[in-house]
Amino acid sequence: MSGSVGRFCMLAAGVLLAGAGAACAQEDGGGVSAEMFTINNLWMMVATFLVFVMHLGFATVETGLTRAKNTVNILFKNTAIVAIGLLTYTLVGFNLMYPGEVGTDWNGFLGFAGFGVGTDAAGLTSAYNVGYTYWTDFLFQGMFAATAATIVSGAVAERVKLGPFLIFSTIYVALVYPAVGSWKWGGGWLAERGFHDFAGSTLVHSVGGWAALAGVLLLGPRFGKYLNGKIRPIMGHNMPLLTIGVFLLWLGWFGFNGGSVLSADPGAVSYVLTTTSLAAAAGIIGSMIVSWIVQKKPDLTMVLNGCLAGLVGITAGADLVGIRVAILIGMICGGVAVLSVMLFDKLRIDDPVGATTVHLVCGVLGTLFVGVFAHGATHAATGGELGYTISIGTQLLGIASYAAVCFPAALLIFGVLKATVGIRVHEDEEIKGLDIGEHGMEAYGGFQIFISQ
Amino acid sequence: MKLIVAYIQPEKLNAVKQSLYDKDIFKISVTNALGCGQQKGYHESYRGVDIEVNLLKKVRIEIAVNDDFVQPTIDAIVSGARSGKIGDGKIFVMALDDCIRIRTGETGNAAIG
Numbered sequence: 375m376s377g378s379v380g381r382f383c384m385l386a387a388g389v390l391l392a393g394a395g396a397a398c399a400q401e402d403g404g405g406v407s408a409e410m411f412t413i414n415n416l417w418m419m420v421a422t423f424l425v426f427v428m429h430l431g432f433a434t435v436e437t438g439l440t441r442a443k444n445t446v447n448i449l450f451k452n453t454a455i456v457a458i459g460l461l462t463y464t465l466v467g468f469n470l471m472y473p474g475e476v477g478t479d480w481n482g483f484l485g486f487a488g489f490g491v492g493t494d495a496a497g498l499t500s501a502y503n504v505g506y507t508y509w510t511d512f513l514f515q516g517m518f519a520a521t522a523a524t525i526v527s528g529a530v531a532e533r534v535k536l537g538p539f540l541i542f543s544t545i546y547v548a549l550v551y552p553a554v555g556s557w558k559w560g561g562g563w564l565a566e567r568g569f570h571d572f573a574g575s576t577l578v579h580s581v582g583g584w585a586a587l588a589g590v591l592l593l594g595p596r597f598g599k600y601l602n603g604k605i606r607p608i609m610g611h612n613m614p615l616l617t618i619g620v621f622l623l624w625l626g627w628f629g630f631n632g633g634s635v636l637s638a639d640p641g642a643v644s645y646v647l648t649t650t651s652l653a654a655a656a657g658i659i660g661s662m663i664v665s666w667i668v669q670k671k672p673d674l675t676m677v678l679n680g681c682l683a684g685l686v687g688i689t690a691g692a693d694l695v696g697i698r699v700a701i702l703i704g705m706i707c708g709g710v711a712v713l714s715v716m717l718f719d720k721l722r723i724d725d726p727v728g729a730t731t732v733h734l735v736c737g738v739l740g741t742l743f744v745g746v747f748a749h750g751a752t753h754a755a756t757g758g759e760l761g762y763t764i765s766i767g768t769q770l771l772g773i774a775s776y777a778a779v780c781f782p783a784a785l786l787i788f789g790v791l792k793a794t795v796g797i798r799v800h801e802d803e804e805i806k807g808l809d810i811g812e813h814g815m816e817a818y819g820g821f822q823i824f825i826s827q
Numbered sequence: 828m829k830l831i832v833a834y835i836q837p838e839k840l841n842a843v844k845q846s847l848y849d850k851d852i853f854k855i856s857v858t859n860a861l862g863c864g865q866q867k868g869y870h871e872s873y874r875g876v877d878i879e880v881n882l883l884k885k886v887r888i889e890i891a892v893n894d895d896f897v898q899p900t901i902d903a904i905v906s907g908a909r910s911g912k913i914g915d916g917k918i919f920v921m922a923l924d925d926c927i928r929i930r931t932g933e934t935g936n937a938a939i940g
Contacts, residue, residue, distance in 0.1 A: 598838075598841075805838045810869065810871065814870060814871045814872045815871055815872065815873060816871065819873075822859055822861075823859075823884075824837075824859045824886075825837045825838070825884055826837045826838060826840040826841065826886060827838065827841075
């Protein structure tokens, strides 16, 4: 770190803040210069913007992979979830996820530092953290929270009732996501044991993925998807929107993973962006190869899913694995994604956008691969000390622990909603489209859309 | 020779195609259609203003058949499209003067089959 600080000081003095070089020598108590703190914090805010843009990516991916008659509903859910995620994170989430120091403030399993957010003057300086202010910390993590809830939206699309879905999202993102997140990122029991999940293959993606699986199982398949023992494809209506969404998500991942360095450390951030991009690229190639072989012709939707699969897969170990391993992880996840989408379909688990494959299967795989490829590692790839030793056993323990809480919790919430208000729209409404049923509105006014499914 | 035109519910198209197929009727034209009949419309609202939508989405099927295929075609459409609810649609049967297959120049019954 010290070398990079020096370099940044020269840059700051010579280019960014000409004439202010003397300030480099001054530290404001947190161990970094004011310029370095500003640069760190600025990168963390840029990363926050990038994670924010992922919500647009999720919205267009889900829209593209579903039918025109459900477009308003999809966009509505994605809009509402960003709001729900951020506001619940303000109210309880942030303080559930980061309750304080283990042993003094909480037990490492479940802690709560109080309602609402707020800080004193120290929270605005490097005394809080060398990488960011309190508010940057909050907003960056808040954007993460909202992504976990969004993952569910695509899997249950085209048949879930809007109101119950929003209730589910609120409870899940307000309580479940931050509570289990604290185990690792809040310094809880899994952090103590040396579980490694750099940017959230497990903490974010599998947490969303388990809920998506629970939702799909309780909802059942879309009307007409499985007929007379056969799988009938229900085609998405807009491949350009799907493609835009995947590229937006890849862009957003620069912030998702790059921001998870938690500072602007030049070496670590640039390395993480490299592994992230290479895994995405390898995910595309891996899924392309498998899709071409298995499906005879390369399927764009599979390859775009494969890109996301590579990104989810590298998220757990982007700071840790070597370049070749990053490519291998991306390629395996991309290839597995194609087979996994087809397997879920064979099992009659109807997930219109492949969220269970991309976020759950590849989230689990990515977390596991950290143990497989970096077993025994004690340092990040760019040299930073981890403070623990990577082991397959601990990675498996982490994966299993999240499964053991998230899946039953999601089943319980969806189950209670199903038994009380119902979670599925009426068949007539499903046929006509949720845009008219749930919103009384259509997405493509002035266009004639052929709806025969 | 008859021309059979049917308006059906869009989601019944696959079932109708299947039942036609089962009776060896493979030649069919399908277009998107809007229409209103006995079935009531529904309400939409756009930015706080109510809209009464009474032109509903339908699918139009056109099939040209020789006389001995008229009844099987009608039966197939009815079996595929009927749900018993208002809005299932209608079938129109019209006389057809002639038919020409462009590729071969065949006319009449031979061109239809």
